[in-house]
Amino acid sequence: MSVLKVKCISKTYGEENNKVKALDEVDLNVGKGEFVAIMGTSGSGKSTLLNMISGLDSVDKGEVLISDENINNYNDAKLTQLRREKIGFVFQFFNLIPVLTVLENVTMPALLTNSKKEEVNNKAIELLKLVGLGSYIHTKPSLLSGGQQQRVAIARALINEPELILADEPTGSLDSKTSKDMMNILRQFCEELGHTLIVVTHDANVAAYADKVVFMHDGKICDTLNLKHSGLKDNEVVRVIASKIEGLSL
Numbered sequence: 001m002s003v004l005k006v007k008c009i010s011k012t013y014g015e016e017n018n019k020v021k022a023l024d025e026v027d028l029n030v031g032k033g034e035f036v037a038i039m040g041t042s043g044s045g046k047s048t049l050l051n052m053i054s055g056l057d058s059v060d061k062g063e064v065l066i067s068d069e070n071i072n073n074y075n076d077a078k079l080t081q082l083r084r085e086k087i088g089f090v091f092q093f094f095n096l097i098p099v100l101t102v103l104e105n106v107t108m109p110a111l112l113t114n115s116k117k118e119e120v121n122n123k124a125i126e127l128l129k130l131v132g133l134g135s136y137i138h139t140k141p142s143l144l145s146g147g148q149q150q151r152v153a154i155a156r157a158l159i160n161e162p163e164l165i166l167a168d169e170p171t172g173s174l175d176s177k178t179s180k181d182m183m184n185i186l187r188q189f190c191e192e193l194g195h196t197l198i199v200v201t202h203d204a205n206v207a208a209y210a211d212k213v214v215f216m217h218d219g220k221i222c223d224t225l226n227l228k229h230s231g232l233k234d235n236e237v238v239r240v241i242a243s244k245i246e247g248l249s250l
């Protein structure tokens with residue numbers, strides 16, 4: 001079953017002489033439990049694609065379907081509901097609310113849609129235990145390391161059991177060891193709990209955790225690398241991805 005279908009979407013910004021074609025007839029299918037990494041040169045359209053998928057911006061042409069529902073014609077209220085209930089977001093700089101505790105940060109998106117505070121609290125505690133932060137629930141984010149803060153953000157992204165998790169450079173502000181921990185957690189959520197994940201990254205080591213890597217250039221998907229059952233060893237995967245990116249930058 002497809003969680004996400006992007007059908008021939010295009011997006012142009014600017015007017016007259018200043019037009020930029022950010023997306024040019026992009027197609028993408030992501031199945032349930034699949035982990036897709038999006039890579040590409042700077043300005044190739046990766047963030048624009050994520051914005052179209054989450055309905056933060058509208059397409060000029062084409063369709064975005066989430067669980068077979070076309071979101072193109074959603075009004076603002078329906079788009080807010082879509083982002084709240086069906087999509088979990090993980091950002092480069094965590095975007096946690098500093099005055100709230102770890103537990104309050106994680107429960108917040110759920111309390112906007114579910115008034116059963118005890119039920120939500122229990123679920124958040126369970127998720128925080130899963131990401132290894134069971135003993136930090138009453139701590140404020142500023143007292144945590146970057147990696148710990150990103151774990152909180154992952155738990156927050158999962159609290160509403162979204163159909164799709166979108167992560168824009170989730171390891172961009174973490175060191176390489178913490179990045180590995182983070183990607184192992186996300187990979188585990190995909191494999192064991194069937195979550196569907198799309199990660200935008202510049203890092204071949206991060207993309208290597210995905211089932212499929214799509215490469216963007218000039219607003220188009222110009223290449224796709226299927227890593228599932230590829231038979232490549234871990235170090236070879238990183239090398240192949242890095243050489244494809246190098247090829248795009250030439």
Ligand SMILES: Nc1ncnc2c1ncn2[C@@H]1O[C@H](COP(=O)(O)OP(=O)(O)OP(=O)(O)O)[C@@H](O)[C@H]1O
Binds near residue numbers: 013021040042
């Ligand atoms: N709101 C906007 N207004 C005008 N131009 C935009 C807007 N958003 C994106 N663009 C342009 O569209 C193109 C694609 O941008 P986008 O941010 O999607 O690229 P990216 O691949 O995410 O880049 P990076 O890796 O540097 O973040 C760029 O040329 C960018 O300048």
